[in-house]
Amino acid sequence: MDYPPNVKLIRVPCSGRVDSVHLIKAFEEGMDGVYVAGCLEGECHFLTGNLRAKKRVEYVKGVLTTLGINPERLRMYNLSAAMGSRFVEIAREMTEMIRSLGPSPVKTGAGREFPQEQEEGEEQ
């Protein structure tokens, strides 16, 4: 049960509390990647908070794309409190993914890393 220490958590009562603004703020501050960990779908402790969070995450992905940040840097995961090993897996997965993408362009001052043309569809 070991994952890289670069992963840090911010506690919220429900993934539904996570505001688009918070996510965007994190990227503006130069975070290389952000993920939202919510309850399993259909098992949200607050009924539907995780579904709302998911929509918001999709929305922010769109925003990131427009800003030229690879939307892959933002993800939503669903897992339950009983899934410690999954948590570790996710932490490693995210770290790997970000390693492969390199540091955030916001931090490096490099240009857009994501071409606007590739913009995908809106929320599902």
Add this chain to the structure above:
Amino acid sequence: MTGRKIGAVMVVGGGIGGVQSALDLAEAGYKVYLVESSPSIGGRMAQLDKTFPTNDCSMCILSPKLVECGRHPDIELLTYSELLGLEGEPGNFRAKVLKHARYVREDICTGCGTCQQKCPRRTASEFDGELGERKAIYVPYPQAIPNVPVIDKQICTYFLKGKCRVCEKVCPAGAIDFEQEDEELEIEVGAVILALGYETFDARLRGEYGYGRYKNVVTSLEFERILSASGPYRGEILRPSDNEHPRRIAWIQCTGSRDTSLGRGYCSSVCCMYAIKEAIIAQEHDPNLELTIFYNDIRAFGKGFEGYYESAKKAGIRFVKSIVSDVKELPRTKDLFIRYVEDGEVKEENFELVVLSVGLEPSEQTKLLAKKLGVELEPCGGFCSTPFFNPLSTTREGVYVCGVFQGPKDIPETVMQASAASAVASATISAERGTMLQQRQYLPEKQIKGEKPKIGVFVCHCGINIAAVVDVEAVRDYARTLPHVVWAEDNLFTCAQDTQERIKKVIQEEGLNRVVVAACSPRTHEPLFRQTLMEVGLNPYLFEMANIRDQCSWVHMKDKEGATQKAKDLVRMAVANAALLEPLERERLPVRKRALVVGGGLAGMTAALGFAEQGFEVFLVEREAELGGNMRHIYWTLSGEDPQAFLEEMIERVTTHPAIQVITNAEVVDHEGVQGNFSTGVMIAPTMTYRKLEHGVTVLATGGEEYKPKEYLYGEHPAVLTQMELEERIARGELDLGELRRVVMIQCVGSRTEQRPYCSRICCSVAVKNALKLKELAPDLEIHVLFRDIRTYGLLEQYYTKARERGVIFTRYIPERPPEVEAEGNRLLVKVWENTLKDDLILEADLVVLSTATLPRENEELAAMFKVQRTLEGFYLEAHMKLRPVDFSSDGIYMCGLAHSPKLMDETISQAQAAVARASTLLAKDEIEVGGVVARVEPELCAACLICVRACPYGVPYICEDGYSVIDPAKCRGCGNCAAECPQKAIQLQHYRDEQLVAKVLALTRGI
């Protein structure tokens, strides 16, 4: 004398069982005397390292309970004391208690520990097994409650030789008192609960394993200490002979259990699981270890156990189905030589360390006390005798029992029974509830509005749980540099009782108005620290935690520098957030003193009666026309009771009790509200009338059902039955026993498979039960049971023995080659691979009986309605596997019976009573506090866009006449969805305001 009852209960034994009983009783409004014979409470659980199957740190989850117990105004701790005798009658007992002299004054001692350091006299420590040492004056372990040492008269130099008194000289408080004498107290109580626990089997009695002769043969309890970060080797796995790292470790199961030749014909229930746990944890310490468990059957029968076992196998822990005969020490290396059988061959192997999985048994003192109290014991093992349908009552009226003293069991089951015992014990004195209570002493809340933040940071070592990875001093020094921090210190155990006192002192002396603890996790510890704040008049919401253990030291063990850096980051984030914390108001709401029980099986009915006996009204909702559930189809038990007679009587009691409203043919259709104030709608057939039920607590007892298999020609051939069908047929006399020559039972049908990877727990016992029944009715009938592991845990093992004695033939099959059943006219042909003989066993059978899985009943919709969580298999998921086994994580909702996990009737009854106890702690209160973390609207900013109204999963916000959104704090659950969606940012979720979350992000990214 008769008539007058006393609203107090004496709990004897301060292990997790006793502690849980005491807390439940005190919270439900009774005075509690907790008598513990050793110097401190905590029992065996305090000695354990981690706990299966969640690998929670044992001491860490136990400690908050101990602290709570230690400071609860209605719990009087009588440690280093013993119960001498009990006179009087139920409701009104006089208990004689002998309080041994500690020779240290509890009222003066500050727990500074100086005396222990300076005392010259050493001896082996009971707490660390033979591996550690303590002094003549000692506290058993650092987090002990009470944190007051005792002097061990047997070895203290002063008591032996009349000279020394070093402790007296060094004690800064002057707390040593050699004049103290034993004291005899007489205490009046209404009921008594015995939670006397166990001691481990004396492994010297199985001399062939060399315990006591060979240093590198240790007991499992000693191995727990070896693993423990606070143990004698500080959490390094070393072996006693040379303090070197062993590479190959072997566990020998069933040492002193399942052993009729030693008068211990029971299974100790926990040792299979703790051995697996110890192996898993050892592997986490060092992945290169070679770990072997020598077993006979692996009894992974509890919730989540089978998966744990499977994960251990996957992780490369070796399981060998062979009990070894003896252990021999090799003279030079002190390695241990073991012979065993694998695949029919005798093999030999050397190990560097051998762990004996010793069994559990009541101590001699326990047996003596039972005798004195007139409490009868089981002939098998000397556990406390309890009636099957009344598993918490001893043979003496008014005296109850829980925990391992009642039979071997693990922590969650102990906790369940402990709660249950508190329910039944208090039922008789429920009229006296609240008559003997003390008010909690809180200082009036300090107003901090307008004050600049003054933050205190407490960084925890957690023994070496944190300190071994994170440089705690560096984190502390770093904390001192952070804005608003006026105090920072590090503590060995921040959650220990003395540290609470210390935190309170610092808050007062330094005038702190915010507190940050950098330690384990708010999940387990936040309530404790909030309570500490409240005691000195700080609003509990002025507290913040940085999870530098669970999110740091535990998960980054291999990167100490990275972990220390991250710990600093986490502390910085916590401090940034703390600066923005505000005191929150809580609202008081009256409690509806009524319970709703969903499901009218054994669990539901027991719960309903339990509530009624506690003086609360109950709605009992059952979807079928009849009460009883599965129990309607159970006709006998292993121990010879008549379930149908019991059921009939119970239904009678339930339906006639004035406080119980039974609503049958009813379906729950909606549910809303918060704890203390629920309202649930039911639709009642056949008229389909709708009824709204208002209640304060909810118990979900929706049960389970037998899996109807597709395997083994079930449904195709008339001679293939399930166990329940067999039982039904025997009971109704539909089986022509004279015609039968051979019956074959097949175990694990539909359980322990890929789709259903859990053990159904009851089917082994049910098979044994029905096999014995058949043997009783037709002694010459040949019965074969084809099994994978026989899981007759605890005292049920006796019946497995009995079945073999009666000639039932048990054949182990391996999952790779399961039995095959073919039809041959009327008869059936069962073929199974006999792995010992390496050949197929062919059984012509007249009847094939399938021991099929137990499934939860359809409960998905209900779970969604009540917003409660389920496991992957569809059983209800408890708030905490170990310590909150009947609570859902949503407040005010509880579970019991088969809906939680498969279990036998006596266990169902215990759990139902436990649910009553837990719910009663809520119902006993006249009002509860709600609010706190809720959403608040800034009316001026609100655009009345209705987005929040749509966003709220609970439909709380509404647009008032004045045209802005209103959120009722009593209804709001604090999820924050509205706040996140509100386009105007007119809504803020208290305690998680935007400002705070952003501050955390900024603290993380920008540094100070």
Add this chain to the structure above:
Amino acid sequence: MKVSYYPGCSLLGTAREYDESNRAVCGALGIELEELEGWNCCGATSAHSTDDYLALALPARNLVIADGKGLDLIVPCSACFLRLKASEKKLLEMPLADFPYRGSLKVKHLLNFLAEDENIQKIQERVKKPLAGLKVACYYGCLIVRPPKVTGATEPEDPKEMDRLMAALGAEVIEWSFKTECCGGSLVLARPDIATKLVERILKMAKEAGAEALVSCCPMCQSNLETCQGESSHRTPVFYFTELLGLALGLSGVKGWLKRHLIDPRQPLREKGLI
């Protein structure tokens, strides 16, 4: 003190030195051994392997004779001891008219008898030549301890009587794990290959633990341990415990006993200046 003595067949032949040393040592301790008159063979493995009645009756006859005397019955051979005890247990549980045994006595193995506190004390008082520096591994074998339900051994897996006796004589007693491991004595004639294998292992472990010699309390084990060692030049001597007692008590017959051994045990004793 007077006790009945049941030497058993081997002590008349292959284990003569054991018999001689027993009588000498007991004499020196003031214990009178009164040989059971007309005793017969206990039947040993051959009886209980082939016929239940023989296994019960052959020892029973001896018990009845001893019962008449009312003296405790001391047995130096572990095999005889177990057969007598087993038969006694049965007779007490289910009396047989042919063998009216009342159980007025205790059947004791000579080793356990001499290791009783008062005898050990006597021995300690009389030690003339402490066996200082002699490293011995005490070998108890099977039948003096197993099965404990019959033998009454309190610590069947780790008996200590011989250890205590040897320590009382001043010998250096080696801790080892093969005290009660079977040497295959009952198979020595029919399947010497099996016995040889078992003996090899026991000796290897004793040597590894640092023993110079083994000490035995049973004529079957002793002779098996000696004969199965083969011809190798590093053979380990095997003493009867009463021989070492005799030596330490300074008795005169010692040399004669030791000469009878198939493996000459005198080397280590000479090295220590004990003979």
Add this chain to the structure above:
Amino acid sequence: MSIAPQTSFLYHIEEKSGEKVSLCYQCNKCSSGCPVTFAMDFPPHVLLRMVQLGLKEKVLGSLTPWVCASCETCTTRCPNGIDIARVMDTLRQMARVAPAGAEDIPKFHEAFLNSIKARGRVYEVGMLLEYMFKTDVWAKIKSREIIKETKLGWEMFRRGKMRLFPHTIRGLEDIKKIFEHKGK
């Protein structure tokens, strides 16, 4: 091959030995402690399992009871208190013919008991002579095995360990009576 169980054999063994073989839960402890498994065709737990399933021919033809050294290790440690060594005795008694690898064992017992029957005690020299005769001295002489045995005999003789003249006990008639009752 396959196995068809036969419980009557189990009951028979249980009755004759007085031991509840059906109690065995196959923990393998007996076999892992038995010192002579290497010379057995089936380790003890397997033999007990075969008794449970009633595999009469296999059980009675097994070498195991014959090479069992009666060390009682298994009996002492069996958690179900089964006297396995006792079961071995019973099986040995029931199997009239010893299988290959154990031919000599009953001959030894016979010689031993004959010696007792004749004189009340074992007369080692006579017993050995009888045994050697029964076990086909000529074959042994050819294989030179006898040399080892005679050499051992000589060594013993040299050291006065061979009692050359037998002793007959008083009360031999008791012994004769006992032997008449044999098989009871």
